[in-house]
Amino acid sequence: MTGAYPSVVVRVVCALLSPFILMFGLYVVAHGHYGPGGGFAGGVFLAVAAILPRLTLAEELSYRLVPVSMGPLMGGIGMLLFLAAGTVPMLFGGAFLDYAAVEVAAIEAARMRYLGILVVEVGVGLAVFGAMVTIFDVLMGRSER
Template sequence: MKKRVASPIVLLGSRLLSPYIMLFGLYVIFHGHYSPGGGFQGGTLLAASLLLIRISSGRRISRIQFSDYLTTPLAVIGVLIYFGTGLTALLAGGYFLDYGQLPIPGLDAPDLRYWGILIIELGIGLTVMAVLVSIFDDMIRGED
């Protein structure tokens, strides 16, 4: 790989743009059960905002924002959120991922489905973000 020269304009642009991409990614995750989008698309946007900083500033600076060692635990937590929600509904007497059977007191079936889908979307978004960043980190390992 050629020696990279840090550009202050590119670094400033990526630092200004990255939080807005993250905010839009969270919007896509939280609004995914109402409109097109959801956990995968939102997780991809979150990963893109992190990778924008990684590409523009290098690994040393980007580790301050999101460390390398966080990718695997966050991916595992996202998968556990997904399967934990499904198993909770299964243990409550419903089918796997039957959100209407979630044991949340005080909520009727439509509200249970709303919160169940939102929990699933958060788990998927977290997993997708962590796995994409992990893939990128594995691909560039040893190039710094």
């Protein structure tokens, strides 16, 4: 049901748009400290950038850009990243998800929390991206067996 859309206009516009959507998604994930957005909205943009070629371009092309295995893989990596951000402070004697407890030379506690937020945002972004791509693939009958 996916595959090359008959209209050239639709194919070209979607092929041109999707890298820019990808770029904007990365920007939203990385820029969550200063602007609107963060991991969740950014992950959704990344997923849209992966799904748009699947709806409109030829299958062998779109599934080579983002393979089916990418969904579960990225979802798992993102989730593990979040859990790592939670458990690493415990190794330093802090509470779960208390980034300030991590002691690295030359990085103050507030800066550590800033970096912890960044790790969590990236984790959430990857997890949302993976989950959405997985749902779409499985809905379209394309899934890893």
